[in-house]
Amino acid sequence: MMEDKDTTWNSLLKDFIDGIEVATNQLEKRDIDNIPGAKDALIQRLNTMKTQFPKNNGEIFYKSIDDKIQNSFFPDTRDFADAFKKILKSRTHEQDFVINELLNGFVASRTKAIASGTQVPVIDRLVEAFSKRNDFHIVDHQFYAMFGDPNKPRKYVKEHLKELVNLFGLISKELMVEKDLRKSEKKIYIFYTFPDEILRILEEKYIIIDEELGHAYVSEEFDRNVFICMFLANLSINRDNPEKIGGSYTINGISAIFALILLLSFMPKLSIEETHPILRDSSFESSNMSVIPKSWMMKQVIEPLFEPLIKIIAYRLGGGLWLSNVIDSEINKKIHSQIRFLLKDVNRWVLGELVRVEIPIFVEIANIFAEITVGTDSEAR
Known part of the structure; x- marks a missing residue:
């Protein structure tokens, strides 16, 4: 009953419908049928969505987002290790490719803005650096060498590296040495690592023992999947603290x-x-694999659905706090547009058509849609 009185949720559902x-009106006006019957x-699917999605106060969204997406990628827990283990466990080879490419594309763009001094993808550099030591530690000067910008003052670099550490949920620790070998004086070393x-x-x-x-x-x-999982786990436990997850940029990108x-x-x-x-x-x-005609991905067809869905995802994952960050600003529109273009990177093109690889999350959500639709049809009869 409380959900029925949620005026924000009702408004989001209405915007999606x-x-x-x-989108249906745009389709009916255009000749985009390059595959017979497509x-x-x-149009039939959109009409079905129009009638089915509002039922039971948006039950399809609850099952798709709250049950499937959240459980696999944003566990509802405040325990970092618990969230990390659950996300790591949900991975499959196929799902790794599509989901991780989407997330990696986003994280790469985010970290590039933070660590602009490196040409190599930040996640790849992190994997390389942490792989060199079996205790998974990086000393701070290594960190600066990898991601620092010689043209920027150290204070600037330090602030941005702190943001990078926070984004992945890494931590810093201090080690005090009574006598430094070089100067024979007390010295404090800072190193970065994972939480215990x-x-x-x-x-x-x-870790492999030889x-x-x-x-x-x-x-x-x-x-890199380790760092993607760290990023998602950090996002899960700090979703009510935008500063710890990269702010509005992260909220808009993930949504x-x-x-x-x-x-x-x-x-x-x-x-x-x-x-x-x-x-x-x-x-x-x-x-x-299944075919998604290229014409379906036209801006006029996808955008009327995409923007309302972004707000629905934001609200289901982060409530009003996340939704308040998904405003129709030029910056956010650019982020949304960049994500839409990632579509071509994580799907295949075969003879000019876009091909959807049926990874588990796609199949599970499609099955929810089918089950609810079939159930409703049975009740009607």
Whole structure:
């Protein structure tokens, strides 16, 4: 009953339904059917969404966002290690590729703004640096050497590196040496590492003991996914503190990424004629791929749905605080546009058509849509 009285949620639902109406009208006016039946299939899907999504106060969104997306990527916990383990556990090979490419694309753009002095992707540099020591530590001067900008004052660099550390949930520690070897005087060293509870997980999962050589080293499986999971875990436990997660930039970027995932999940799976050349293409795997006609991704079709979905994701994940950060500013529009362009990087193009790889999160959300639709149809009969 409380949800029914949530005027903000009701308004967001209405905006999404209005967006469906706009997208449908745009489709009906245009000749974009480059695959027989594709236009009719999308219009039918949009009409179904228009009738089904408002039911039970947006039940589809609860199940898709609260149950599937949040459980896999933003666990509802205040325990960093617990969130990290749950996110790490939810990974699959296929899901790693699509989701991590989306997240990596976003994080790379975010960290590039922070650590502008490096040409190599920041996450890759972090993986390389932490892999060199089996205790997962980096001394501060190494950190400055990797990400510092010689053209900027040290204070500026220090502030931005602190933001980078916070973004991934890393911590800094101090080590006091009574006599420094060079100057024979007391010196305090600062090093960066993972929180203790995360270190225990990493040591168990990624440290390999070489019995013959008698030393331990970091496994090659220690990769960028660790830092993506750290980023998401940090986001999960600090979602009510924008300063600790990268502020409005992060909120808009993450909301846009998962709005795009929802949108792709809701697209209908087309039946392609047996004679269609795409089925003969060696890179197309009919068992785990489906075609999304390029024309569906036109700005006029996707945007009326995309913007309301961004706000819905923000509200479900971070409540009014996140929603208040998703304002229609030029900066936010640029972020949303950048995320939309990531679509071409994480999907494949086969003979000029966009191909959706059916990763688990897409399939699970599509199944929710199908179950609710079938259930409603059964009740109607």
